[in-house]
Amino acid sequence: LEYDDVMNQQREVIYSLRLFALEGGEELKAEALRMVEQAVAGLADELIGDTKDAYHWDRALMETEFLLKFLVSVAGVTDPARIRSRDELVRAAQQAAREAFQGKLDHFKEIEAKVGAVNIGAQALSHVMLTVIDEKWKDHLYDLDQLKAAIHYRQWGQKDPLIEYKREGYEMFVGLMRDVHATFAERWLKLQIEIGPPRGSTPGPLGAPPKKKASPVIATKPTADGLVSNGPTGGPVPPPGVPPAPASNPYAGVGRNDPCPCGSGKKFKKCHGAA
Numbered sequence: 001l002e003y004d005d006v007m008n009q010q011r012e013v014i015y016s017l018r019l020f021a022l023e024g025g026e027e028l029k030a031e032a033l034r035m036v037e038q039a040v041a042g043l044a045d046e047l048i049g050d051t052k053d054a055y056h057w058d059r060a061l062m063e064t065e066f067l068l069k070f071l072v073s074v075a076g077v078t079d080p081a082r083i084r085s086r087d088e089l090v091r092a093a094q095q096a097a098r099e100a101f102q103g104k105l106d107h108f109k110e111i112e113a114k115v116g117a118v119n120i121g122a123q124a125l126s127h128v129m130l131t132v133i134d135e136k137w138k139d140h141l142y143d144l145d146q147l148k149a150a151i152h153y154r155q156w157g158q159k160d161p162l163i164e165y166k167r168e169g170y171e172m173f174v175g176l177m178r179d180v181h182a183t184f185a186e187r188w189l190k191l192q193i194e195i196g197p198p199r200g201s202t203p204g205p206l207g208a209p210p211k212k213k214a215s216p217v218i219a220t221k222p223t224a225d226g227l228v229s230n231g232p233t234g235g236p237v238p239p240p241g242v243p244p245a246p247a248s249n250p251y252a253g254v255g256r257n258d259p260c261p262c263g264s265g266k267k268f269k270k271c272h273g274a275a
Helices: 002-023 025-048 059-070 086-115 120-157 161-190
Strands: 220-223 226-229
Touching (some): 025 059, 025 086, 025 120, 059 086
Antiparallel strands (some): 220 226
């Protein structure tokens, strides 16, 4: 039961996040923005690494990574005179992320106005967050099961398996949340929606009603009278007004008393010629 308590405590945190995503509203936006801010701060720490001296940072790499990962342009990231410490880099990155986050919401408002719909942005935000949380949580549950199955071997090293399970389970959960933040931020900030024509219709001339899509022709081949489409059986369909050619008789010229060409040994009149 004590092992299950670790999972239950983590489940409460995850389910509270899912509740934000399901209920939507301003609370969801606030939580989503917090996750984006945490994600860019995490990337900043990852890029800085052990290089504490800001003048030795690979600033070109920083600029590229923020763009590739989250599509955000961090102002002053390449200028050592503007960003001189880890805190300044994090503040600049989070400011750029906030602007990108709001820009995404504004983009969805424009789409809503064009198509005459409501809550497209809210639904997209909820969908992305729920998808990421569920994906990562399922993977985390599997990892916890694997840890639980192997943790008892720690007692061979004079370690309490339960204490080790709680410690490693917590570390795994911290990694899970970091992964959730980064994945959500990346998917949300890169999300694009395009408006296309209604399905099953093509735009006609100005003022004319839309036309339905023409059914595709399966296959065509040229003839002396033009293109002839294949019929349902795969054979050619003759042009209108032209009678179909008679089918060829494979038994033409066989006498009634001759052996049947099918090889049955019977006379033709007693076999395929009986009709």
